[in-house]
Amino acid sequence: MRPLAPARRAATAARIAWRDLRRDPRQGVLVALLVALPAVVLMGVSVVSAGQEPTDAQRITQQLGSNEAWVQVVGPAGARVTQHTDDPYMMQVNDPGQGAQEAPGNVLAVEGAAQDREVSGLLPEQTRTLTLSQADVYLTFDAADAAGAFDAVVGPAWDPAFVGMYDVVRGSAPDDDQVMVSTELASRWGLDVGDVLSVGRGGGERTVSGVVSAPLRAEEGVVFGSLAALEPGLQDGASATGQTTYLPDLALDWNAVRDLNNDGVAVYSRSVAEDPPQEYLDASRALWPAAEGEGGAAIVGAGLGLLEVVLLAGAAFAVSMRRRQERLALLAATGAGRGALVGVGIWNGALLGFAGGLVGVPVGLAVGAGWLWVLDTWGDVNTQVWGLQVVWWHVVAIVAFTTAAGALAALVPAIASARRDVMAALRGSRKPSRPRRWPAAVGGMLVAGAAATLAYAAHLREVAWESAESEAYSADSLAEQVTLVGVVLLFAGLIALTPVALRLAARVLGSVSLGARLASRDAARHTGRTVPVVAAISVTVLIAGNVALNEVRMVEVYESDEYGQAQFGDAYVPLYTWQYVDGLDTPLVGDAGALTARAREPFPGIEAIAIDRVQDTYADAETVRVSIARRPDASLCPAWDPDTEMYEMGSMTKREMAADPRCAEQFGSEVYGLAVGGPAELEYILGRPANQAEREMLASGGAVVVDPLLVGPDAAAGSEGSVHLESWDAGGGAYLGEGEPSEAVDVPAIVAEPETWVSTYPVILSLEAAQSVDAEVVPGTLFLQREEGFTELEEDQLEAALMREGEFHAYVARPIDWSLGVITFGSLMATLLVAGAAAGLALGLARADARRDDVTLSSLGASPRLARSVAAWQGGILVGFAVGAGLACAAVLDVVRAMGSASPGVFAWDVLAIGLVMPPLIVAGFAWLMTRAPKAVHYRLAA
Numbered sequence: 047m048r049p050l051a052p053a054r055r056a057a058t059a060a061r062i063a064w065r066d067l068r069r070d071p072r073q074g075v076l077v078a079l080l081v082a083l084p085a086v087v088l089m090g091v092s093v094v095s096a097g098q099e100p101t102d103a104q105r106i107t108q109q110l111g112s113n114e115a116w117v118q119v120v121g122p123a124g125a126r127v128t129q130h131t132d133d134p135y136m137m138q139v140n141d142p143g144q145g146a147q148e149a150p151g152n153v154l155a156v157e158g159a160a161q162d163r164e165v166s167g168l169l170p171e172q173t174r175t176l177t178l179s180q181a182d183v184y185l186t187f188d189a190a191d192a193a194g195a196f197d198a199v200v201g202p203a204w205d206p207a208f209v210g211m212y213d214v215v216r217g218s219a220p221d222d223d224q225v226m227v228s229t230e231l232a233s234r235w236g237l238d239v240g241d242v243l244s245v246g247r248g249g250g251e252r253t254v255s256g257v258v259s260a261p262l263r264a265e266e267g268v269v270f271g272s273l274a275a276l277e278p279g280l281q282d283g284a285s286a287t288g289q290t291t292y293l294p295d296l297a298l299d300w301n302a303v304r305d306l307n308n309d310g311v312a313v314y315s316r317s318v319a320e321d322p323p324q325e326y327l328d329a330s331r332a333l334w335p336a337a338e339g340e341g342g343a344a345i346v347g348a349g350l351g352l353l354e355v356v357l358l359a360g361a362a363f364a365v366s367m368r369r370r371q372e373r374l375a376l377l378a379a380t381g382a383g384r385g386a387l388v389g390v391g392i393w394n395g396a397l398l399g400f401a402g403g404l405v406g407v408p409v410g411l412a413v414g415a416g417w418l419w420v421l422d423t424w425g426d427v428n429t430q431v432w433g434l435q436v437v438w439w440h441v442v443a444i445v446a447f448t449t450a451a452g453a454l455a456a457l458v459p460a461i462a463s464a465r466r467d468v469m470a471a472l473r474g475s476r477k478p479s480r481p482r483r484w485p486a487a488v489g490g491m492l493v494a495g496a497a498a499t500l501a502y503a504a505h506l507r508e509v510a511w512e513s514a515e516s517e518a519y520s521a522d523s524l525a526e527q528v529t530l531v532g533v534v535l536l537f538a539g540l541i542a543l544t545p546v547a548l549r550l551a552a553r554v555l556g557s558v559s560l561g562a563r564l565a566s567r568d569a570a571r572h573t574g575r576t577v578p579v580v581a582a583i584s585v586t587v588l589i590a591g592n593v594a595l596n597e598v599r600m601v602e603v604y605e606s607d608e609y610g611q612a613q614f615g616d617a618y619v620p621l622y623t624w625q626y627v628d629g630l631d632t633p634l635v636g637d638a639g640a641l642t643a644r645a646r647e648p649f650p651g652i653e654a655i656a657i658d659r660v661q662d663t664y665a666d667a668e669t670v671r672v673s674i675a676r677r678p679d680a681s682l683c684p685a686w687d688p689d690t691e692m693y694e695m696g697s698m699t700k701r702e703m704a705a706d707p708r709c710a711e712q713f714g715s716e717v718y719g720l721a722v723g724g725p726a727e728l729e730y731i732l733g734r735p736a737n738q739a740e741r742e743m744l745a746s747g748g749a750v751v752v753d754p755l756l757v758g759p760d761a762a763a764g765s766e767g768s769v770h771l772e773s774w775d776a777g778g779g780a781y782l783g784e785g786e787p788s789e790a791v792d793v794p795a796i797v798a799e800p801e802t803w804v805s806t807y808p809v810i811l812s813l814e815a816a817q818s819v820d821a822e823v824v825p826g827t828l829f830l831q832r833e834e835g836f837t838e839l840e841e842d843q844l845e846a847a848l849m850r851e852g853e854f855h856a857y858v859a860r861p862i863d864w865s866l867g868v869i870t871f872g873s874l875m876a877t878l879l880v881a882g883a884a885a886g887l888a889l890g891l892a893r894a895d896a897r898r899d900d901v902t903l904s905s906l907g908a909s910p911r912l913a914r915s916v917a918a919w920q921g922g923i924l925v926g927f928a929v930g931a932g933l934a935c936a937a938v939l940d941v942v943r944a945m946g947s948a949s950p951g952v953f954a955w956d957v958l959a960i961g962l963v964m965p966p967l968i969v970a971g972f973a974w975l976m977t978r979a980p981k982a983v984h985y986r987l988a989a
Contacts, residue, residue: 107211178199179290198269204258212258226254300318303318634854657731720821771821923966
C-alpha cells in the first residue's frame, strides 16, 4: 500500500460527499439544523455565562475607574494583609497582636492603631490623591413631596479619574451647595439638573448639578457631593466611613503593593491586577481555593449536546443513507470498498456538522443576548449583567464540536449502509423490519438495576439521618453520587423499553381512530427513528424537570419561613426608637395619632393600627426596665449549651435535630418582642381573625404566644398553659443573666397559629399581664394599610409626610423577590424547543416514508386530512412518551434527594401534571397545523 493511499481515499470520499450535498442540498438541511440545535444551546450558555462575569478590564475599571490604584488602612502597623486576586475587598488581616482576622468588607471602620494612621504618610511626597467615603444621607424633594435615606458617596466622584466607576450623564461637577444624583434616584423622584433637594432636617437646600451613572449601584439611589454639602444629612450624627484613597498618577508595582500589604494596608493596583505575580496568586488561592466544578459542568454540557446530536441527527442520517442506498451501491459496484462507503458517510456528517455549527453560533449569540436582557430586566437585585461578551475560542470550539458530532452521528448509519448487499440495494428491495426482543430484556435489567441502586441511595440517606456532623455529610455526598447513577440507569432502561411501550400503545390506540392506529403502528414499527427522538426529548425533559422541581421546592420552603415586619404590602413605623444626641442614645417616642394624621395627608384612605410593646432594649438610661419571655428548660434543644450559647452539633443526629421542634431556628432561651394589646392588635399580628379562646385569654389578663415552645415542648396550636415573663432592671446592673431578674411571673397563655405572622411580635400580652411583671410599656409600631399597597415613590412620599412630625421613618414590608420563575421559564422554553425540533424530525421522516402509503389510502377512500391526523397523533405519542420518561426520572431524583432534607413533603405535583400534558398537546397541535394534506399531484409523484 502506498503511503498516500489513505489520504487520497479520504479526499475522494470528501469530494463525493460534497458533490452529493450540492446535488441535493435539501437532504442535508434537516440534519444541519439538528446539529445546529446544541450549537445554539452551547453558544447561548457561553454568552450568558460570560455576560454575568466581568472581564479583566471591566473588573479593573469597576475598582479603579481611570486611577492607577487605591489604598485603605485596614490594620495596625506591622499587620499583614492578604487579598483575593479578583475581589480585593475579600481579605484577611494578620495582626501580630491578635492573630488572623477577617477584614470587615468594604466598611473599614477599624479599631485601634489603624484608625489613627494616615494614608498620606505611607506614600511618596507630592502624591496626588483622591478620597471617597461611604455614608447614609437623608434627602427631601418638595416637588415630589418625597423623602428618604440613601447611600452617599462623599468626595470628588465626578473627577475624570473615576470615569467607568461614576460617569457624569448630564450636568457638571457640584460646588459645596450642590449635589449630584444617580440615574436611579433621578428616575425614582423625577429629578433633573437644577432641581433643589433638602439635605437632612434643616440642613439646607442643595441644587442638583448633574446626574451620574453608577453601574455598580444599578438598583440603588445614590447621592454624590462634598462633605460640606452632605454632612448635615448624615444619619444619626455619624461621619462617613469606608474611606478609600485613590491614586490617579502613582502606579504601584508588586514590590510596592507587597510592602504596603505587610504594613496593614489593603491595595488594589492596576499593574498588579493586569499581570498578577505568581506569589500573589499563590497566597490568594491558599486562603480562598478556586471554585471547582466549572470544568465538569462544561464537560457535562458538551456530553449532553453530543448525545442530542447523535440521537437526533443519527436517525436523520439513517433515513438519508437509505435514500442514497442505490448511489452507494453503484460506488460499491465500481470497486469502492466498505471503507470508502463509510468515509463518504462520515464526510457527509462532518460537512453538515460544520454547516450546523456555522448556523448555530450566530443564533446562539442572539439567544444569549436575549436571555441577558431578560436577566437584566426581570432578574433579582443581585443579578449583574456586564453586557454582551463573546469568548472567541468558544466559537471555534463549538464549530469543531459540531463538526466532530456530525461525523460521529453519521458513523453508525454509514457502517450499516456499507454492509448492505449491493445487488439487493440496486434492486431496491428491503427486508421488513422485525421487532427485536433484546431491547426489552436489556431495559428490564437496567430498570431493575436502577431500583436496586436507588434503594441503596435511600439507605444512605437513612444512614445520614442517623449520623451527626461529618458522618452525615459523607453519607449524603455518597448518596448523591449513587442517586445520579441510579437515575442514569433508570433513564437508559426506560429508553430501552420504549419499543415495548410503543407496541402496547399501538394495541390500545388501535380502536380509537384510524389516525391514531396508523400513527401508533408506524411509531412502533420504525423504532430506528422514533426511539432516538424519544431519548433526545427525554434528556432535555429530565434536566428541565429537575431544575423546575428544585426551584419549586426552594420557593415553597423559603416562602413557608418568610415572615415580615408587617403584613406584606403594608408600611410600618417604629414608634419607640433611639436618637444619637450629644454622644448619648436618647429615646424618641412617637404619637401614633399624630403620625397617622400626617400619613393621611398624601393618602387619605389609609388605615392605621398601633401596637404597644414592652421595653426590650436600653442604652444609658438608668431607669429602663427590660422585659422578656423565657422558654422553659424543657423547651430548649438538647444540643444547646446555655453556657456557651452554641449548639453542640455532635451530640444529636441529623434526624433527631430535624424531628425535634426545639432545635429548629432557636438561639437561646430569651425571647424579645412582647406586644401589648387586645383582639384588634392580635388579629393584625396573626393575619387572621382571633378565635373565641384567644379573645377570652386576653380579656382574662393572659397572653397569646406564636412560639409554642414558650408554653412547653409539647404545646401546639390551641394549647393552654403559661408563659414565663421576666423584668430586668438595667440601671441596677442585673441584665439577662447578670444576677436575678427584678420581677418574674408566670401568666396564663394560649398558643395561636398565625396565617401570615408579623415576626416582630412572637408574644401578645394583655395590659394586665404586662403590669403583673412591672414591665415598662412603650409605643411599639404603627402599621399603615392601603388596599393597593405602596410603590417606592409612595413609600418616599409617606416618609416625607412623617418627617413633619419628627424623626420617624416608614418602611414597606415586601416579600423577597427570588426571581426563580425566570429559570423555570427558561427550562420550559428549552424543553419545548428540543421537543418541537425532535418531533419535527420524526414526523418529517415519517411523512417522507408515507408518500407511497398515501396513494394506497387514497384509493381506499381515505380523507386527505388523514395525514394531518396521523402526524398529530404521532407527535403527541412520541412527545408524551418522552416527557413521561424524563419527568419520571426527574421526579425520582427529586424524591430521593428530598429524603436528605428537612422538607420532604414539598413536591410539585402541579408542575409535573402541567409538564406531562402541555408539551404533547402543543406538539400535536403544531403537527396538525404544519402538515399539508396530500394532493393528487403528490399521489402521482409517489406512484
